[in-house]
Amino acid sequence: MQFTSSSIGRKILMAITGQAMVLFAVVHLLGNSSIFGWLNGGINAYAEHLHSLPLPIIIGFRLALLAMVSVHIWFGIQLTIENRGGRPQQYAVKSTQKATFASENMIWTGSLLGLFLAYHLAHFTFQVISPDTAALKHLVPLHNEMVPNVLGMVVGGFKNFFVSLIYTGAMVALFLHLSHGIQSFFQTMGWSTDKSQPILVKLGTLVALGFFLGYVAIPLTIFAGILKG
Amino acid sequence: MSDHKTMTLTLIVWRQKNANDPGKFETYTAKNITEHHSFLEMLDCVNEDLIYAGKDPIVFDHDCREGICGTCSQVINGAPHGGQDRTTVCQLHMRKFKDGDTIYIEPWRARAFPIIRDLIVDRSALDKIIQAGGYTSCHTGGVADGNAIIIPKPVADEAMDAAECVGCGACVAGCPNGAAMLFTGAKVSQLALLPQGKAEAAERVKNMTNTMIECGFGNCTNHYECMAACPKGINVKFIARMNREFLKAQFA
Numbered sequence: 465m466q467f468t469s470s471s472i473g474r475k476i477l478m479a480i481t482g483q484a485m486v487l488f489a490v491v492h493l494l495g496n497s498s499i500f501g502w503l504n505g506g507i508n509a510y511a512e513h514l515h516s517l518p519l520p521i522i523i524g525f526r527l528a529l530l531a532m533v534s535v536h537i538w539f540g541i542q543l544t545i546e547n548r549g550g551r552p553q554q555y556a557v558k559s560t561q562k563a564t565f566a567s568e569n570m571i572w573t574g575s576l577l578g579l580f581l582a583y584h585l586a587h588f589t590f591q592v593i594s595p596d597t598a599a600l601k602h603l604v605p606l607h608n609e610m611v612p613n614v615l616g617m618v619v620g621g622f623k624n625f626f627v628s629l630i631y632t633g634a635m636v637a638l639f640l641h642l643s644h645g646i647q648s649f650f651q652t653m654g655w656s657t658d659k660s661q662p663i664l665v666k667l668g669t670l671v672a673l674g675f676f677l678g679y680v681a682i683p684l685t686i687f688a689g690i691l692k693g
Numbered sequence: 694m695s696d697h698k699t700m701t702l703t704l705i706v707w708r709q710k711n712a713n714d715p716g717k718f719e720t721y722t723a724k725n726i727t728e729h730h731s732f733l734e735m736l737d738c739v740n741e742d743l744i745y746a747g748k749d750p751i752v753f754d755h756d757c758r759e760g761i762c763g764t765c766s767q768v769i770n771g772a773p774h775g776g777q778d779r780t781t782v783c784q785l786h787m788r789k790f791k792d793g794d795t796i797y798i799e800p801w802r803a804r805a806f807p808i809i810r811d812l813i814v815d816r817s818a819l820d821k822i823i824q825a826g827g828y829t830s831c832h833t834g835g836v837a838d839g840n841a842i843i844i845p846k847p848v849a850d851e852a853m854d855a856a857e858c859v860g861c862g863a864c865v866a867g868c869p870n871g872a873a874m875l876f877t878g879a880k881v882s883q884l885a886l887l888p889q890g891k892a893e894a895a896e897r898v899k900n901m902t903n904t905m906i907e908c909g910f911g912n913c914t915n916h917y918e919c920m921a922a923c924p925k926g927i928n929v930k931f932i933a934r935m936n937r938e939f940l941k942a943q944f945a
Binding site: 465467470471472473474475476508525543545547548549550551552554555556557558559561564565568569644648650651652653654655656657658 | 710718770797799803804866867869870871874911915916921922932933934936937938943
């Protein structure tokens with residue numbers, strides 16, 4: 465049996481692609497946090513720095529991310545369908561000892577994150593959701609050159625209640641997904657033991673909470689009027 | 694037995710004539726049950742009443758009645774073996790229930806375990822996984838001198854922990870995906886830990902996990918329900934070890 469059709473092989477592919485996206489989420493959060501002003505020039509300077517990277521690096525990075533997302537979604541759906549068939553008839557009484565809401569709903573939190581990803585890209589990358597604040601159309605001066613006004617676009621977006629609500633909701637899904645996913649990675653790779661496994665469950669949830677708070681801080685501070693454009 | 698208080702319970706039991714019968718729940722009353730009855734003894738009482746009334750008794754699997762064989766395949770109120778920590782159904786006592794309780798009794802439910810009758814399921818899929826690699830095929834010769842093969846005590850202990858698995862299938866019954874990863878993980882680990890089993894470790898883990906899927910078991914999604922259901926307390930670290938063995942086997 466091929467690695468990509470075996471039970472543990474696909475589990476390992478889910479774990480590696482998932483964890484790669486977690487690492488991306490770390491870098492993305494650090495980059496986004498430049499909006500709070502630790503970087504000279506704020507998020508506009510950060511965005512400009514990313515876009516001035518050599519084109520092959522940008523394209524390579526985007527293709528790698530696309531590959532991770534695609535593999536994760538493909539096997540996620542395939543395994544979920546197979547696993548639903550593993551117990552065709554449910555018990556009359558449902559009683560779970562160790563499974564959690566997060567572990568049982570990975571397919572749904574994952575689907576929500578997939579939809580959110582499409583929205584997020586349309587909003588800030590392709591900038592078609594609210595064209596009147598699109599950064600590419602509003603250049604502002606930065607260190608003697610004109611750069612897209614990312615700050616204006618982000619602040620303009622999050623002032624809208626529903627936009628902030630969508631982002632906050634998506635981060636709840638991210639928290640749930642990662643609270644199961646992060647510790648799952650270590651178990652799947654065979655790196656957890658009886659002693660480390662319960663600790664990894666707690667640490668994974670803690671890291672997921674960190675992502676939630678970090679990401680939600682941006683729409684929340686903007687909507688509350690603390691962070692201004 | 695100084696306490697002669699008895700209890701009356703309502704049992705909602707899965708009845709199914711054979712694998713092709715759709716099956717349904719039937720309601721029975723268990724009378725004159727004391728807290729000292731084991732769960733299986735309570736069912737024996739109900740069955741006696743059914744036989745006297747000219748009805749078909751509830752068919753269930755049982756053997757040792759001392760908590761070591763793992764034959765009793767019953768899901769009680771949604772939990773394999775009733776959900777008491779490290780307990781088989783024969784060691785679950787009626788003191789865990791109250792007078793007037795309603796108890797749901799179902800067979801193991803998994804695609805790989807077809808129902809034979811009522812609460813009895815066909816667990817031969819687990820035997821097929823063993824046949825795929827749960828052994829060593831090297832010539833071991835006569836009985837070796839003690840300590841001729843040096844195995845550190847912690848390693849021997851861990852292999853013994855894995856070997857505690859009695860193959861009851863509670864892990865499969867508890868798993869929302871009907872996966873047999875804890876069972877297979879225990880068998881793979883037990884042999885991979887010891888020098889006699891290491892030689893064929895790569896081939897074994899591939900063959901056993903392939904057979905696992907061919908038998909209709911689901912895939913593991915790390916719910917850890919299996920560990921909670923296991924009457925022998927097999928730890929999910931053995932699934933992690935099997936995952937590691939599987940990865941290693943890709944490069945062997």
